[in-house]
Amino acid sequence: MPKMLNESAQPAGEALLELRKLRVSFNDGRGGEVVRGIDLAMEEGETLGLVGESGSGKTVTALTIAGLLSENLVTVSGEIIFGGKDLLKCSRSELRALQGRDIGMIFQEPMTSLDPLMRIGFQVEEPLRLHTKLPYRERRKKALEVMGLVDLPEPSETYRKFPHQLSGGQRQRAMIASAFITHPKLLILDEPTTALDVTVQKQILDLLRTLNERHSVGLLFISHDLRVVRHICRKVAVMYQGEIVEYGDTAQVFSNPQHEYTQRLVAAVSAGRRVYD
Amino acid sequence: MIHRRRVNTNLIAGCIITGLTVFIILVGYFWTPFDPAGMDASAINAAPGLPHLLGTDRFGRDTLSRIMQGAGATLRIAFFAVCIGAFAGTLIGGLTGYFGGILDELIMRLSDAVTAFPSVLLALVAVSIVGRGSDKLILVLGVLFIPSFARVVRGEFVKQQHRDYVKNARLMGVKDARIIFVHILPNISAVLLSSIAIGFNNAVLAEASMSFLGLGVAPTESASLGIMLKEAENSLMSAPWQALSAGFSIAILILGFSLISEGLGFNGIRSRTSKRRLRLNAENA
Numbered sequence: 001m002p003k004m005l006n007e008s009a010q011p012a013g014e015a016l017l018e019l020r021k022l023r024v025s026f027n028d029g030r031g032g033e034v035v036r037g038i039d040l041a042m043e044e045g046e047t048l049g050l051v052g053e054s055g056s057g058k059t060v061t062a063l064t065i066a067g068l069l070s071e072n073l074v075t076v077s078g079e080i081i082f083g084g085k086d087l088l089k090c091s092r093s094e095l096r097a098l099q100g101r102d103i104g105m106i107f108q109e110p111m112t113s114l115d116p117l118m119r120i121g122f123q124v125e126e127p128l129r130l131h132t133k134l135p136y137r138e139r140r141k142k143a144l145e146v147m148g149l150v151d152l153p154e155p156s157e158t159y160r161k162f163p164h165q166l167s168g169g170q171r172q173r174a175m176i177a178s179a180f181i182t183h184p185k186l187l188i189l190d191e192p193t194t195a196l197d198v199t200v201q202k203q204i205l206d207l208l209r210t211l212n213e214r215h216s217v218g219l220l221f222i223s224h225d226l227r228v229v230r231h232i233c234r235k236v237a238v239m240y241q242g243e244i245v246e247y248g249d250t251a252q253v254f255s256n257p258q259h260e261y262t263q264r265l266v267a268a269v270s271a272g273r274r275v276y277d
Numbered sequence: 278m279i280h281r282r283r284v285n286t287n288l289i290a291g292c293i294i295t296g297l298t299v300f301i302i303l304v305g306y307f308w309t310p311f312d313p314a315g316m317d318a319s320a321i322n323a324a325p326g327l328p329h330l331l332g333t334d335r336f337g338r339d340t341l342s343r344i345m346q347g348a349g350a351t352l353r354i355a356f357f358a359v360c361i362g363a364f365a366g367t368l369i370g371g372l373t374g375y376f377g378g379i380l381d382e383l384i385m386r387l388s389d390a391v392t393a394f395p396s397v398l399l400a401l402v403a404v405s406i407v408g409r410g411s412d413k414l415i416l417v418l419g420v421l422f423i424p425s426f427a428r429v430v431r432g433e434f435v436k437q438q439h440r441d442y443v444k445n446a447r448l449m450g451v452k453d454a455r456i457i458f459v460h461i462l463p464n465i466s467a468v469l470l471s472s473i474a475i476g477f478n479n480a481v482l483a484e485a486s487m488s489f490l491g492l493g494v495a496p497t498e499s500a501s502l503g504i505m506l507k508e509a510e511n512s513l514m515s516a517p518w519q520a521l522s523a524g525f526s527i528a529i530l531i532l533g534f535s536l537i538s539e540g541l542g543f544n545g546i547r548s549r550t551s552k553r554r555l556r557l558n559a560e561n562a
Binding site for chain 2: 066067068070072095096097099100101103104105107108109112113114115116117118126127130131175178
């Protein structure tokens with residue numbers, strides 16, 4: 001069994017994120033509802049895994065929380081309470097301040113999530129440029145500090161590099177550094193390790209775990225890879241066809257799945273479990 | 278991955294050709310062998326030789342001097358027309374591509390309508406409304422070029438917009454203007470540059486045809502390659518060097534720009550930007 005997370009993190013704190021009856025449908029004329037009224041809560045410093053097959057609505061949920069779905073494209077109803085505020089009712093500038101500082105997001109493909117024509121250092125410190133008034137020197141100092149924290153080799157050199165000069169794992173580390181530099185309360189990770197090979201996967205997961213334990217960053221971990229979720233998340237929610245069909249402690253859900261879909265999921269990866277542990 | 282330095286012959290050749298023509302044109306602004314407008318009754322329709330290297334026309338004006346001045350006028354018109362078209366086109370295409378929505382649909386349908394007409398025909402109509410003269414020609418051509426640039430830029434913006442780095446920037450709270458100009462624009466520069474080079478070609482051709490049809494630069498204003506072609510038409514059989522040298526100058530100008538756009542578009546240059554892009558593409562492939 002992987003070591004349980006969060007034993008050191010504060011127990012049952014204030015709710016960090018709460019989804020209430022969240023519904024998302026695409027405005028494509030067919031009225032396809034992708035997320036069908038889900039309720040979900042996360043405490044501060046918690047690690048929550050959102051698992052499900054492709055098309056189950058987990059990524060759409062994440063993008064909705066991050067406010068990255070265009071209003072022309074989707075209709076959202078329900079509430080997303082973050083830090084005591086309903087994100088769906090916030091003005092654009094309020095969202096900008098809140099999301100940029102307190103919510104970070106890591107995407108699946110580290111190749112495309114960094115601007116290919118901008119030096120790594122600038123991208124890492126960009127949130128500081130936007131949300132603080134720190135002068136360049138201070139920003140650079142902080143960027144180097146965070147880059148060291150995420151184990152990027154020789155930060156001062158990497159600072160000047162371009163994304164194509166880094167490996168996939170390093171790019172993902174740079175992404176994490178950029179998302180983490182403002183010390184957000186929540187990191188949304190959309191399949192952050194899917195594009196990486198297994199050894200690098202492990203390193204990135206360990207890094208995320210460290211950030212969670214030392215800095216109590218809440219992790220909302222979206223994945224279809226149950227082994228990864230088992231490895232890092234304390235709580236897990238299983239999504240199936242736009243609904244959450246099962247929610248609970250990771251160990252419990254996986255050892256004693258209630259819903260039929262979860263049982264099938266767990267059965268499907270039980271062969272792989274031994275390899276990973 | 279193999280890092281082989283590919284020599285971009287197209288780009289180098291294009292730069293050399295364009296560089297030489299631009300140099301000759303610049304010289305033409307300050308010095309020409311003869312006065313481009315100065316007539317010489319003793320050398321009417323003189324064949325190429327000394328002292329008139331490319332011969333003279335039916336007024337005895339030196340063809341080489343007129344080409345140096347005329348190519349300058351043509352290039353100036355092309356340059357400013359492309360500036361207007363590229364600037365406004367990038368702005369419109371960027372904004373519509375980035376924000377989308379009804380305005381996007383509206384503007385794109387409008388540009389469909391404009392593109393549906395042959396541009397020279399539209400230019401004819403426009404010139405007959407606003408009148409002749411090189412400044413007016415610049416304006417007309419510039420406006421007519423807007424849709425083509427807007428279309429290219431819009432397409433690129435739509436493509437880039439769904440990249441994660443743009444989403445990420447938006448999540449960080451980067452302002453829209455900064456995303457458009459600092460993040461996306463540099464990433465579409467290769468496409469933009471090559472369409473600017475193609476735009477130059479079209480502008481040179483458009484100027485030549487408009488002036489040839491008598492709707493461009495006024496002959497009293499200055500020489501231009503289109504006007505020279507027009508004037509050479511009458512003496513095509515007796516003094517072919519006039520038409521040949523004007524036509525050849527147009528061809529050279531266009532060849533230079535075509536090679537540049539080809540070089541920019543397909544191989545990537547040996548500058549950092551394109552090498553990066555090249556490697557990026559290789560890695561993505």
